[in-house]
Amino acid sequence: MITLRDIYKVFQTKDGPVRAVDGIDLRINEGEIFGVIGYSGAGKSTLIRMVNMLERPTQGEVTVAGRNLSQLHEKELRKARQEIGMIFQHFNLLWSRTVRENIAFPLEIAGVKKPERDRRVDELIKLVGLAGREESYPSQLSGGQKQRVGIARALANNPKVLLCDEATSALDPKTTDAILDLLVDINEKLGLTIILITHEMHVIRKICHQVAVMEAGKVVEQGPVREVFRKPKEAMTKEFVKQITxxxxxxxxxxxxxxxxxxxxxxxxxxxxxxxxxxxxxxxxxxxxxxxxxxxxxxxxxxxxxxxxxxxxxxxxxxxxxxxxxxxxxxxxxxxxxxxxx
CATH class of the missing domain: 3.30.70.260 (ACT domain)
Structure with missing residues (x-):
């Protein structure tokens, strides 16, 4: 479903080049919840932004659903991005729009007619558990409700892939668990492939099938969550597993x-x-x-x-x-x- 091959990302700074992602190869299967864990500065957010080409890799290929995004021109890339939804740590909602209008926004951009937009928004509001809050503004919502709006908006165009960049980091533990349960429900109902970036092993433990551990721009360990928990090999992985054990x-x-x-x-x-x-x-x-x-x-x-x-x-x-x-x-x-x- 998703293949990252020999991916590098180098940023030019006043102090010289910084290699944020350093030669990563990953394969993520269709319908999988794939976690990427690492501390701040490990390169994980840069990595996930290259999956939908918000950051173009300095070197390497990104293939999603059989299409090499690295070779697409801007117009083709905009169309391809409709198949890749994304949710963020700080929600990124439009504060002057209601819940319904926020969810409808990507459908407006895609040129979907109003009757079809309304039908789709109603489906999504029900799916993410926001019935009764359709006309509320973001300032009137809790953190968990805001993230539910973000998830619904990301699903508006029926994407095949959902990218979650520290999607629960701004939430309390109880709300985090509720959002993770929602992601599992979406994964099972829609068969959606999910890539989840986090620095919390609890998140990986609860919902992920596979995990990659990042340190200094590299993947230092990767495998099924069960095996990584059972036999962590690298010092960084052992440190994360200790958070739970x-x-x-x-x-x-x-x-x-x-x-x-x-x-x-x-x-x-x-x-x-x-x-x-x-x-x-x-x-x-x-x-x-x-x-x-x-x-x-x-x-x-x-x-x-x-x-x-x-x-x-x-x-x-x-x-x-x-x-x-x-x-x-x-x-x-x-x-x-x-x-x-x-």
């Missing part, structure tokens, strides 16, 4: 246990899918002469199913601890022995 109080508890019991071990267990439902801890206690202390545990939902992490402290004879760890690994559970806390 290892809150600050857990790190404090681990440090305390390592200091109190230098002969024991603290381990992190990672479960995926059916593994989260197995009585592993009770099996450990029955089969091995060790003490097991649960530090912290959490099971969360990702698009591919359940994902769980459990931090436990094992105390006893070294050979018994090693045998217990080997037993855990035999149950297809990922095990990481934690020797220190960063």
């Amino acid at each position: 290892e809150p600050e109080e857990t790190a404090d508890a681990i440090s305390h246990m390592l200091a109190e019991s230098p002969e024991g071990k603290v381990v992190q267990l990672t479960f995926v899918g059916e593994e989260t439902e197995r009585p592993l801890i009770s099996q450990l206690i029955r089969q091995f002469d060790i003490d097991v202390n649960i530090v912290q545990g959490k099971i969360t939902k990702i698009q591919a199913g359940s994902y769980g992490t459990l931090f436990i402290a094992l105390d006893g004879k070294p050979e018994q601890i090693e045998a217990a760890i080997a037993f855990i690994r035999s149950k297809q559970v990922e095990v990481e022995v934690i020797s220190h806390v960063e």
Whole structure:
């Protein structure tokens, strides 16, 4: 559906050239929710703006639905952009227009006649849950309602692709979850391909099928969300995964246990899918002469199913601890022995 091949973007500044995107290759399948995560300055917003050619790449090709956008002239590109909707962090609504008029705006630009415009706007208002607010102005809406208007407007021309640039960053956690649920609903009902830019691993965990991790203009890790959570390879990816799996109080508890019991071990267990439902801890206690202390545990939902992490402290004879760890690994559970806390 979307292919980025050997993409570079170099900005010329007073201090010399800045390489914002540095040799990226990505393939995004039709109907997929694809997340791109990275901290500020990683190049992710520049990358997403090249998908619809709001930024033209310095080098490389962008192909959407079989069409190479890099080779299109401006008139052809304007037509191609009608198949690519975009929503923004700060909504970008027209403040002098009502909800209905904001949603209708791209249809006016496209020359759609008024009866057809009205019918389409009514459909979209219902789809995004704004019934009853049609005549309200943006200043009369909450942040979540404004973003719903932005989503409806982006869907007006029946696009095949929806680009979300930090679309939930300005919202509180509860509203963020509601907007993410709406995006999943749209993805399932319309079969829309969604690319989502964020710096929050919670967003990736909740709705994305695939994720690419960006750092300094490069994709440093990429794969199905389930696998990236289960076996993060790069330091940057591990840092993001810790946002979900290892809150600050857990790190404090681990440090305390390592200091109190230098002969024991603290381990992190990672479960995926059916593994989260197995009585592993009770099996450990029955089969091995060790003490097991649960530090912290959490099971969360990702698009591919359940994902769980459990931090436990094992105390006893070294050979018994090693045998217990080997037993855990035999149950297809990922095990990481934690020797220190960063």
